Structure formats: C-alpha cells, structure tokens
Amino acid sequence: MNSILIAVIVVGAIGLVVAVVLALASAFFAVPVDERVERLTEALPGANCGACGYSGCSGYADALAKGDAKPGQCPVGGDETAKTVAAILGVEAESGVPTSARVMCSGSCDNTGKRVNYKGIASCSAAVQLLGGGGKCTYGCIGLGDCVKECDFGAIKVCNGVAVVNEELCRSCNKCAAVCPKSLIRIVPRRSAAVLCSNFDKGTQTKDDCKVGCIGCMKCQKACEFGAIKVERFKATVDPELCTLCGRCAEVCPKGVIALPFVEAGQ
Secondary structure (H helix, E strand, O other), X not given: OHHHHHHHHHHHHHHHHHHHHHHHHHHHOOOOOOXXXXXXXXXXXOOOOOOOOOOOHHHHHHHHHHOOOOHHHOOOOHHHHHHHHHHHXXXXXXXXXXXXXEEOOOOOOOOEXXXXXXXXXXXXXXXXXXXXXXXXXXXXXXXXXXXXXXXXXXXXXXXOOEEEEOOOOOOOOOHHHHHOOOOOEEEEEOOOOEEOOOOOOXXXXXXXXXXXXXXXXXXXXXXXXXXXXXXXXXXXXXXXXXXXXXXXXXXXOOOOOEEOOOOOOOO
C-alpha cells in the first residue's frame, strides 16, 4: 500500500513540475498578440478568396495590422469594408476604382461553331484537353461553366455557349479567372472599354473561326487619340489606364467586338 501511495505522489510531483515548467515557458516565449487582428478579421467578408493578395482574410488582417497592406485591397468587401478597416486602423480610407471580371470572348453559339462534339466530363478543364475544347476557335470560351461553379456570388452565367459576367453582382474575387483554362477572364475597371476576343491568329483564320473575332485591322488603334488601344499579334487590347471611354474604337471596329460599359449621365 505504501509503495502505491509513493508512486502516486511521485507521478503527481512530476506532473506538477512539468506544469510549472510549461507555464513558465509559455510566459517566457509568448508572442504579443495585436488585438486589432481579431477585429479586422471580423470586419472582412470571410470569402478567403485571396483577391487581396494574401492567403485569406486572416492573412490580410495580419498584414493590415503590421502595416504591410492597405484597407482598400479587399474587392469583395468594397468601399464599406475599406472604411471599417480604416477606422480600426485609425487611418483614412481611400476609394478604390470599381472593378469587375470580364470574359474576353464573344464566341457564342451564334458567332462560332464546333470542330468536334465533346461528350466527356462536363468541365472546361477536362474538355480543353481535346483540341482546346472542340470549338472552331481554339482560343474561345468552352462554355461548360467551371467559372460558374466557382463563383460564390452568382455573378457569372453561361449564355448561348459563352460565359457572361453580371458586373453588378461581381465582387472581383478572381476565382472565376483562376479556374478558366483559357485565361479568358480578367479583372478590369468597370469604366473601361474592352476587346472581347482573345484570338491571336491572323485575320483570315479568325474570320473562319468566329464572326466577331478581332482581325487585327488596326482601325481602332488609328482612331484612338489617347493611345489606349494597341494591336499586337493580330489582336487589339485596351489599356484601361489610358481609356477615356470616348467610344471611337467601338465605332470603327468592323466586327463590333469592342464593348463599352454603361455609364450613367454625370459620372
């Protein structure tokens, strides 16, 4: 009986010593916690999309608290979240330029056709393995909706064979762009023209592939007084930093592939 009691006392003593050592070590090696990180994490939308440039909302909150990030880097939360974050940090919020995802393709069923009828897995990432998706234009949207499945906001749909973004619902999280195997989706300023084509073939080939494909005729480039549109590798591209929405490029485009955003009067 005495041996059992002694054993219990020894084990208890060892446990007590270990607990004291761990408590002292915890206090000695403790890393100071910035209470703002928790408040910032709660203020963020929780999408964990990575569009801010960090691993997720917690990573962005940590960077904000350290001063390594700015309040307006969360496109999902928008200006309201930026204001809340700025208030927590005690800084002034900056209004960001509204952005949206945009599908750089106009290859609907009315404008292009198929070389082969794909019958495999209903996924763009799978279909692209077969002749680039089976469409006549190997650069065009496959239309099986990987981007639709990825969007948490219902902002993108496949309409008549091509993905289309509802800019009012889009939060620029970049998830749709990340899953597109053709890299057709870009995050761009809403107030900017865009060439909705990604075909880099010569004009004669593009004409055969799609009724509205950019043929690199350079009429848009010549018409732009601001140097906002350039033709390279047989395809025109708009620089949103230089675009003034004058509309001249869209007016002269023989294919009607340059899109202008709707802008309310006075904006």
